[in-house]
Amino acid sequence: MHSYYTQVSPPNWDKNTLLSQSFTVEKHLKKSDAEGFINQMYGNSPHTWHLDLEEMEACRYTINACMRMRFCRADGTLEFEHKMGQNTAPIGFKAWFLHEHRILTNTDIFFGHWSTLSAINTPHIYPMDHGCVWGQALGAQLSAIRFEDRQVFSVGC
Secondary structure (H helix, E strand, O other), X not given: OOOOEEOOOOOOOOHHHHHHHHHHHHHHHOOXXXXXXXXXXXXXXXXXXXXXXOHHHHHHHHHHHHHOOOEEOOOOOEEOOOOXXXXXXXXXXXXXXXXXXXXXXXXXXXXXXXXXXXXXXXXXXXXXXXXXXXXHHHOOEEEEEEOOOOEEEEEEO
């Protein structure tokens, strides 16, 4: 099956939804009033995606899902309080990439912003944040991946 690279997406989003919603956000970021748009994007709601969201709500959900999501429900309901590893999900939630019926299971997804992940052995899932910001004393590393063979290279911070 064809593989492409994408950002994180809710388990119930397909490629077309992800690209369409990302394009809408991009369109607003390219406008002369991008700062006004960005100021409307802070916040944790809406928590759940649905087609009846107003455009700014849909953009906020998209940004939160693609940039901040760690745990969610199968329907894409987001949870922002828990930030530890994938095995610490609150009741009713899972790490976004562990949902059994995730639509983009055959898609290579490279992502960051979750430094507490460890021992991820999920096909097509490549967490790249190895906690460099936390420093060498904690064993943190700065990592890069070679796309051709998916080999990860890491150095101490």
